[in-house]
Amino acid sequence: MAKDRKIDLVILGLLFHEDLTGYDIKKRIDGGISFFWKGSFGSIYPALADMEKSGYVEKRGVQTKGRREKILYHITDKGIDALKEWLNVEQAANDLKYETMLKLYFGGAQDKGTALKNIRYFEDQVKSDLAVLRVYQENLKKVMDQKDHIYYYLTVTFGIDTYEAYLKWCGRAKKILGGMEE
């Protein structure tokens, strides 16, 4: 398996539960984990092809019911082993890129109003993302007894907690900047 290609593990993790098409995988990523990990078709399809060649997944039920060809992928024992091995390694790369903070850090090159504008833009984004996460969390609460849902719940909670911290910071930052003489 590609050494540093984490999309492989995302795919294996999703296939652990059920067989999926590349298209399905994209939807699962967008719907459930996109606030902490992203993936595009251009990374998913090549990864699936590579992993099939090296035996981590296999094609199943190339169904054609009226529509175009549809390829379901199934995780193999080798794939399951790789997934479990990854989970057992404590090391995890959490790589954050906040362009908003970059702009704020260099805020001195512009006036205070520009910095405030950038904070407000960030705040709006966070608010709308947070609303989505809250709906998702409510839906999960109803099915918490189902296997694995506790893990989904924990990650969503992580998102909500951090986004709420962002909003609190936005409030404080605006106050501090607002009270500062230019």
Place this chain on the structure above:
Amino acid sequence: MAKDRKIDLVILGLLFHEDLTGYDIKKRIDGGISFFWKGSFGSIYPALADMEKSGYVEKRGVQTKGRREKILYHITDKGIDALKEWLNVEQAANDLKYETMLKLYFGGAQDKGTALKNIRYFEDQVKSDLAVLRVYQENLKKVMDQKDHIYYYLTVTFGIDTYEAYLKWCGRAKKILGGMEE
């Protein structure tokens, strides 16, 4: 300037205050902004060369005092314009990759203990990063009156706030997982 190469703006932002060598730039990134943006020599030196060619920065005082050659870069008016223009665009890409959350999301493929282990590892990392940020914040408090230090202070505060939210979440997550029957 390269369309999507944010390192260019980081460099311009740093050069706005003072002339720096590539080596200095790396140190500034590591010391002040690495918790929300990273940069390596392999990206810094080529970016400097490109930007010099296209007139965003220029070489200044190629001093050789005993040591090897040392190239100070100076931001040009064109560079300042580019920096300000970027600051004026509200849009900002905040791209987060939490491998920890990925592992937790797929936690069902392993036992509860493995998930707990991964949370604890994350917690330890956060605690040590937080300690560094707190020291940095204390140092900034002493010089808050100096120009631009308010912006540095705000970003450090952002880091501390989010890291504290992480730690709170870790506590809750451990409790929820601990109280769950396998």
Place this chain on the structure above:
DNA sequence: ATCAGCATGTAAGGCGTTACATGATTCA
């Protein structure tokens, strides 16, 4: 004497995005 820090760069290669190409079906 040796290691860390200062200092600049190149090379290889991987990862990922965006855009393109193609085409069927379903719903308004």
Place this chain on the structure above:
DNA sequence: TGAATCATGTAACGCCTTACATGCTGAT
């Protein structure tokens, strides 16, 4: 009729990391 969704893939290209290459100075 036309847009959205389903569905798979390729191509170009860009960004970045890691490792390598080189060599001086100062401290232990």
